[in-house]
Amino acid sequence: MLTKSPKLIINKLVLVGRTKSYYVNFDIGINIIHGDSDTGKSSILNLINYLLGSKKIYMYDEIEKYGKYAMLEVSLNNKVYTIKRDIFEPKENIEVFTTDIENINKVFPLEYSPDYDREGPVGNFSDFLLSSLNIPIIKVKQAPSKDISPMVRLSFRDLFKYCYFDQDDVGSREILDRKNPSLVVKNKETFKFIHNVLDTQITVLQNMIGEKNREKKEVINKYSVIASFLLETKLSTEESLHTKKDELDEKINYLEKEKNYLTDKMRSDNEEMEELRSVVLELEKKINKLLSQKSHKEAQLEQNIRLRKEYQIDINKLQTSLKVKNSISMQHTEIVECPLCNSKMETKEIKKHFVEHNEDVLKKEINSIKNRLKDLNKLIDELKDELFLVEENLFEDREQLNKAKNILDTKAEKFISPYITQRDIVISEQSSFKEQLDKIEYFLKIRLQLKELKQKEELLLKQVSELQSKLEILEEQTPSIEETLNVLGTYLKEFLEYIPIKSGYGIRISEKTFLPIVRERNYTDLTSGGLRTLVSLGYITSLLKNSLLKETNFPSIIMIDTVGKYLGKTKKNINYIVESKENKKEGLDDPKKYINIYNYLQEFSNEFIKLGNDHQIILVDNDFPEDLEKDFSQYVVKRFSAEEKEGYEVGFINNETLNRI
Template identity: 25%
Template sequence: MNINLIMLVVRSRKNIVQVDFSKTVTFIYGPVGTGKSSVARLIDYCFGGELERTPAIQHELVSVTLEAKLGKYDCTFERGSDNPQFVRVTWSNREGYINSVKAPIAAGDITITSGEVYNLSDLIFSLCDIEPIKVLKRSRDPDSPMIRLSFRDIWRYCYLDQAHLDSSFFRLEEPFRARKSQDAMRFFTGLHSERLSQLQLEYYRLNTKQHGSREAIEQIRSFMVRFEFGSEEVIHQKINDLKSRLARARNQRNLIEKERANIIHPSEGLRERLRLISNKLSDLKDAINMSTTTIQEQIALRSELITTKLKAEKTKKAASILEGVKYSSCPQCGTDIKNKEASIHECSLCCANLENSVEISSNYMESVRREVNDRIDQINDSINRRNQELERSKRELVIVEEEKRKLDFELQDKLKRYDSAYIEAVRDLDKEIAKLDERLDSYNNFKKMSIAIEDLKKQEIDSINKIEDLKITIESERKRLSNGEKNARKIAEKFREIMIDVGFPGFSENDKISLDPRNWKPVITHSDQEWGFWDTGSGGKKTLFNVCYALAIHEVALEDEMPVPNILIIDSPTKNISEDENPELIRSLYNEIYRFASSKRSHGMQLLLIDSDLVEPEFELTDFLQRRMAGEAEAPSLIPYYVGP
């Protein structure tokens, strides 16, 4: 699952801070309280997470923008500090396609773009060209509907946050979140049972259908015996009698029909209704054409606004890059201007008075950005409303056309009828014919019961054959899942190798690790003892346990092309581990991380490390990027001007 972070833009009340990310390893370090962990939290916030409301975030944060590449799309995630329900997502590709939506965190009933995309999670999967599995909404409810696995469920294996690093093993101890975390591991390893669940549901459905057919046969036979329709001969005799009576009634009515007058009296009221309906049809068609044209114009306007917004952002970036550049020659004609004398208050190129220039503040840019986003949302809302009105108009058009068709037939029928005297004459015969027709239909239905019994027998036999086929398919699907178990064993073995390389305290080369795919909790076997994450005792060992397990998952995922996002954020990997007391342990942990980052199979893997002290790689690591946050001029905090709790 290809996700690559490019940069994070944090807009506070007084300034804008940009944090760039390396394609391989980005290391952010510095003292406490400078905003290091907030970088990771803001990335998580842009991906739909909740933001920890520190005093600095509460008072100073305005909005945050994350630029990333998802699959083949260049994406921008924008989220204001006061927007807990939506994330603005804009994406484009090299073919010139561009789109922007306000994606809700929680799924609603309306799609936000093409396909089955209802919220931010669905959109991220769609942009990465990944089809998430479907899992039971309620694991202990056999009638529970199937829902799509959320991106947030797999993201917890890519973001090891500081708060849970030494107290939670990927939320497997939490009753409600454990099932989703387990579903994520099944999705990674191929052990998910979506198809198996569907096959089993189909198996139960066919079993129910088979029993239902058998019960229906018994009930139909019991019903026919109860009302003395036990044989086809009795039903056939009654049907012949009804046909004779019906033929006599129709012949009598035909005789009266031949004597009717030639003068036809059409209904003027019916004609007036038809004229009104024709006018209404014409108005509806005109309204539909106008609505279609307006929607096309609004779609074009929305695209222009999105393009304008992106151009404005690029212009701002270009201005910030070229700010302070000294020119030695004219960038247009190449004339040497090094010796050109210009006042300190004049531009060295065009000699414009710089004192009259207006500096655009970050607040103004933020207000312009929000205004453009609001305008895009208004156009989206207008398009949705007009689409709804268009659909209603089309449905009304169908109804009116059907009504006109019925009235046309009714008018033709009335034009053929006699006046009130004729109607009175044939009324009794019509009642008799209708009564006989109804009885004849009933007896014909009774006759079909015997045919239905034969059909139900065939359906029962067909269900039995399908059930046998499903049994074979279910068994084959269960065997196919054995590949997922191999992936689980690979993760356990890789976890063991990493624990040995890091020098995990109390773990020896003779120890074994087993990973049960039913609960995904690794168990270490030492001689005749077994222990796991919750038995380590030390907070530092729990931190190491989590980090090593995450590294094992990502390394096996890259080797076997498992659908794990190729990004790993670790906030404080040495939490609760003293550098003075355990320098070798810290160095071996970082050596293992850098070894993973530098291996050929980790190509495309992106790591973000956050810690108090910088631990540099002992060898040259391509694109290694370090950033110090210390609240100093050379190493500013995330919000440089803020001083407070």
């Protein structure tokens, strides 16, 4: 049972870091990431969202510290692409490679602008995603009830809101921008578009078929021009280029072995040379040690000489103080001569500013400093003698080192020189072959680009055929919004009954908001956070299920962050405490309800995989019960622990030097 709903499958996420790269591989069906809080679980979904065109990335400290750029290998309607984006410059162009991550160096990247503010070299990233998924690129009315309402473009980001519920969306009253009236209106138009119930849907499909046919014609013309150019320039065929590449690889590998052989020969000379090398190394170590000693002693000498000057200055000051005291105390007149400058001074005026000291104390201090100065002079002399000895040893060791090096050079010329010339020739030849290889690889990229144009033509033919089939279905039986809401309401009811919730009545999708109603109460009026969590999970799952059974524009993928929010599985916060009474009334502290979420998704997913209907469910959660850990181990793609634990990674950024993310 294959449907024409678009298929977006995540194959691999890579965060390229400064010292290493961090990988997460995904499969079709269920993918589970779980572990302790603050270990980088949410950052994985955040990076995927960013690589699918989100305007910003929540820059966790560890990503900012260790990361450089990120890559996402995706399958868009069964064609593999690799998306590469700078995590520090969200305004920079997004690179797209028409191959898997391992082979991106073999093709030229296509550069798309990240938003509609400007046009990239080959277009806009949102348009690329929509076109690759064969989803019409349209504009919708900003205010549908007004005839003169301006038109706004519907982007891939508008669609993806219904595919990704982050930890702020799950169980939140403000789900899907409920606080922003203008976005609420656009989201409703997006909802209609996803389910092919827009009034203009048939016209949109007709226009898109015309656009695809025009694009196909342009691709055919471009292919013809490039093929003619390559024919005129007599560029080798792809097969011939691959043959030349293999030959060059073989020659380069042979020369590499030859170079290594010559290098080994140069190293394997006689024992005498090895002894000389040891002598040279020992002398160099000894000289370096002596130089270090010399530097240290010179620093000590300089410091002590500086200290000696300071001692001498202190002695001079104290002697001057003593002289001044004696000069003044000897006079009994009111007018005295200054002992320093012979000028006349009044004794009374001097005594106002002069503090008299005990003469014995001054003399004792002078003697004390002189004794220290004497010891310091002795230490300085000793340091000078030691420096002289170090310099003598340095001179002798340098003389020995020069002799040893001269002997080694003479020996080396005899034993190594014959190999140096041969090795240089090998390196030169190897470089020449590498230059030829670079050219061959460049020509191969051109050939692959031509091949890609042919594949694009075939893809456009297939897309036009699919669009025409979808158009025929819509023309024959255009679905109504009422029918769509009834179907989604049925799926939501099935989910909530499976869990089960208490008093599971009045379950449907609102015709006004397109959001769930439970017990005849709007989703935003539900007082229990746990109940809102279950309803939001059932809602997004219902959207996925409908896309697998009907013709929609839903990309057949859902990502849910913190499945167990408000269900007693996360740390208690303010919201949890406020709503815990309501949750208890609902019986949401029963662990079976939490387990039934996973059981439902497992049964749901396996059923569609058996039918050949590919899809993807990526789940992030904190605490994970042992029963689930055992029964769902085949779905776990990453599991983290804040502490070292067997079978767990310390975090998404799992550097050995990092203790905690």
